[in-house]
Amino acid sequence: MNTVPTKLPRSRAFMTVFLKEVKENLRDRRTLISAFLTGPLLGPLIFVMLLNVTLNRELDKAEKPLPVPVIGAEYAPNLLDALKVGGVVPGAPVADPAQAVRKQDADVVLRIAPDYGKAWRKGEPVQVELFYDSSQREANTSVERVSKLVESYGRQQGALRLVARGMSPSTAWPLQVARRDQATPQSRAVLMFAMLPYFFVITVFMGGMYLAIDLTAGERERQSLEPLFANPVARWKILCGKLAAICAFSSASLLITLLAFAVVGQFIPAEKIGMELDLGVHFAANVLLLMLPLVLLLSALQSMVAAFAKSYREAQTYISLLMLVPLIPSALLSFMPIKAQAWMYAIPLLGQNLGIMQLLRGDGVSAEQIGLCLAGSLAAALIALLATVQLYRSERLAISA
Structure with missing residues (x-):
């Protein structure tokens, strides 16, 4: 049970509360696991493991021979030979190609019409059918691979027909597009x-969640807030000491995560897919600078939300719902790509999101953008802090305690 001295020297109130809370929560196994293990280490490990498995599987699928059921293979032997050169292994035909791809018995099925040879000899356009299911993400690589081989064979044969008629192959393509991709290997990493x-x-x-709950709703359940508020020390000093402890745990959690990503990032095969x-250290230092005001903001919000709860379990529910809020900027930028404007950096969460994305791209973050990000987040943190202080001063909290 948390205990505090009945009399607390006012000049040392902040530091005394801070050291007390840090010391007591270092003994709490649940807080330590949440702050220093579950959030900081488990997230990066799972992220990198899933990424490695996905990339290696896709790369293997792109390089290994690809079995493809072919219906009507006897009608286009030359096409089949071209597919074999590209790594496609023609398989036995299936009775129902649509059902085969829906049941994932095959990623893609190729069907050649019986009149293929007759139309080809007449020089008429011919058509082959590719059956696939675009909702099956695992099949996309196979579908793209077969499609490119068939289209390449078609362009090659079309060029040969023009040459046979004494015409330049470029006659069929009067306009050509020269693609100039300005993306760098590092900027492409943002896609993943x-x-x-x-x-x-x-x-x-996660670093400060259990600490924030324990220092508000937890102490209310244990009825340990009364000695605190009966103390001659101002309530805001007690609150600031508690917030400092929450910020310390959150900052330590963030540092561990940055270190974990720096280590496990070396095991991501980004170079195999043309990324860097x-x-x-440079990335970690800038992220830490951008996130520091957010540490204070989230700590104040967690304390304020938990203070409204009457029990530990109720506080967990409220803060779990609050955890969904940070997902909004990442989801918006993922599904609705936008051009970053200067004022956006002043919006908490969104500014940090934009800044980290620029660091990943290798573009860096300007001093103006950092200043806007820090100013906006600090302003929001101060508002949340003042609201939390006011809540601690309120009669409601004193009575409910």
């Missing part, structure tokens, strides 16, 4: 790591 800012926010959230990932 769009949810990384959410990991950092959740880590900060830098999660080193």
Whole structure:
């Protein structure tokens, strides 16, 4: 049970409360697991493991021979030979190609019409059918691979027909598009790591969550708030000491996560897919700078939400719902890509999300953007802090305690 001295020197009230809460929560196994293990380490490990499994599976599928059931293979032997050169292994035909792909018996099925050879000899356009299910994400690589081989064979044969008629193959393509991709290997990494800012926010959230609940609803259940509020020390000093403890645990959790990503990031085979990932010291330092005001904001919000609860379990429910709020900026940027404007950096959560995305792209974050991000988040944190202080001063909290 939390205990405090009946008399607390006013000049040392903040530090005394801070050290007391840190010391007591270092003994709490649940808080330690949440702050230093579950959030900081489990998230990066699961993220990297899933990414490695997915990338390696897709790369293996792109390189290994691909079995494809073919209906009517005897009608287009030359097409089949071209597919074999590209790594496709023609398989036995299936009775119902649509049902085969829906049941995932095959990623893709190729069907060649019986009149293929007759139309080909007449120089008429011919058509082959590819059956696939676009809702099956695992089949996308196979479908793309077979489609490109068939289209490449068609373009090659079309060029040969033009040459046979004494015409240049370029006659069929009077307009050509020269693609100039300006994406760098590092900027392409954003496509796969769009949810990384959410990991950092959740880590900060998890780092101080149980501490915030225990220091409000938990102490109310244990009826240990009365000695605190009966103390001659101002309530805001007690609150600031508790918030400092929450911020300390959240910051430590964030540091562990940044270190974990810096280590496990080296095991991501980004170079195999033409990407470059830098999660080193420069990235970690900038993320830490951007996230520090958010640590204070989330700590104040957690304390305020938990203070409204009458029990530990009720506080857990409220704060779990609050945890969904940081998901909004990451989801918006994932499903609704937007061009970042200067004012967006002043919005808490959104500013951190945009800044971390720029760091991943290798573009860096300007001093103006950092300043807007810090100013906006600090302003929101101060508002949340003042609201929490006011709540602690209220008669409602004193009575409910």
